[in-house]
Amino acid sequence: MSQELLGKFKKIRSMARHTKPDAAWVSSTRSTLLMQARNSMPRTAVEKKSAIKEWIKFFAPIFAVNKWVRTPVFAVMVVVVAIFGGSLLSVSAAEKALPGDLLYSVKLATEQARIALAKNPQDKVKLKTEFTERRVDEMKQVVASPTTNRADKVIQTAETLKRDLHTIKQQLGDLQSQTSPETVKETAKIVDEKTNAVVQALQQSKDAMTPEEKIKVTEAQVAASDTSVKAIEVLVDAHKSAGDVVTEQDVVDVVKSHNESVARTMAEAVGLNPDFVTSTVSMPLPVTTKAMTSSTATAIEQVTQAQKSLTEADQLVAEQKMDEAVEKLKIGTQQAFAAQKTFELSNLNASTSTTAAVSSTSTTPTTTPAASTSTTTKPETNSTTTTTTKPAP
Numbered sequence: 001m002s003q004e005l006l007g008k009f010k011k012i013r014s015m016a017r018h019t020k021p022d023a024a025w026v027s028s029t030r031s032t033l034l035m036q037a038r039n040s041m042p043r044t045a046v047e048k049k050s051a052i053k054e055w056i057k058f059f060a061p062i063f064a065v066n067k068w069v070r071t072p073v074f075a076v077m078v079v080v081v082a083i084f085g086g087s088l089l090s091v092s093a094a095e096k097a098l099p100g101d102l103l104y105s106v107k108l109a110t111e112q113a114r115i116a117l118a119k120n121p122q123d124k125v126k127l128k129t130e131f132t133e134r135r136v137d138e139m140k141q142v143v144a145s146p147t148t149n150r151a152d153k154v155i156q157t158a159e160t161l162k163r164d165l166h167t168i169k170q171q172l173g174d175l176q177s178q179t180s181p182e183t184v185k186e187t188a189k190i191v192d193e194k195t196n197a198v199v200q201a202l203q204q205s206k207d208a209m210t211p212e213e214k215i216k217v218t219e220a221q222v223a224a225s226d227t228s229v230k231a232i233e234v235l236v237d238a239h240k241s242a243g244d245v246v247t248e249q250d251v252v253d254v255v256k257s258h259n260e261s262v263a264r265t266m267a268e269a270v271g272l273n274p275d276f277v278t279s280t281v282s283m284p285l286p287v288t289t290k291a292m293t294s295s296t297a298t299a300i301e302q303v304t305q306a307q308k309s310l311t312e313a314d315q316l317v318a319e320q321k322m323d324e325a326v327e328k329l330k331i332g333t334q335q336a337f338a339a340q341k342t343f344e345l346s347n348l349n350a351s352t353s354t355t356a357a358v359s360s361t362s363t364t365p366t367t368t369p370a371a372s373t374s375t376t377t378k379p380e381t382n383s384t385t386t387t388t389t390k391p392a393p
Helices: 003-018 023-040 049-068 072-084 091-095 104-117 121-144 150-178 181-208 211-241 248-270 294-318 322-363
Strands: none
Touching: 091 104, 104 121, 121 150, 121 181, 121 211, 150 181, 150 211, 181 211, 181 248, 211 248, 211 322, 248 294, 248 322, 294 322
């Protein structure tokens, strides 16, 4: 065995002792394995006890793996397979795995191992940001696949994406305290750009989704937008301490980019012209009428409030009131996605009502109308009957 190979083994052993799996990855892996078990279960009741025992034997190893996969050893094992091309698992096949697939846990474990091997905080953030783009691609593939359990896969992908984004927010905090202003500037801009792209890509994927799926994906969009806000906060703090490195224009650019992304997504969600919403606050929005549902009217009002808040954030940045601008940006973002949720919930309720009405109609027994009976009454004729009586002899 060469010295180089021996050195790699020692490094892997050291990692196994000190590596703590990311909480988001642990949770994601657990949910993935449980989903795989659930999808594999028979949809009809098993009648015989012997059949039940066979199923228990089949699923027992999966739950055992669920406990083992949360340990650092599993993540390190994936690294060994990746480095030495082991035959236990096909890492290249795992890279193409989708939520619900057997190798999807391996894919997530490989990602976790790559983050563990990253040399510095900025590399960890960049890697995790890259993985969020993978989640978006997975979402597109899941939506395009006509599987019976597509809704479950959409939910799992959205949840995994939310956890990845939450991890990025935590990593940005570490980055801020451990790296230089130049590194903070570069990384925060990348995060802001990528998370805005995530929001837009998810919105485009909604065209082929059911109302229930759209609501779950909106939650992932909110997480992405919150991560963008965190990146802006980090950039503002860097501007305060190192204004010569992180300039005012840097802050203006990211705030403008964030606001445009949120406004455009909001407009597309509620069916308005994106250019119409992102132009100016003074431009009037559609007037609510009695013909509109209360939910639609509420969504339009929330759009108005969000549009106003986002424009005020732009103005505050121009006035160099950075802290106030960030707070106003947070408010505007919350209002925008609140409008989107209101509109999507309205569509979901309408869809549910329609489905219930159709179901009720289809189960109502068909009644054959009784044949009408017409009774013809002949008019009485006034006739005089003459009785002739013969005289008695």
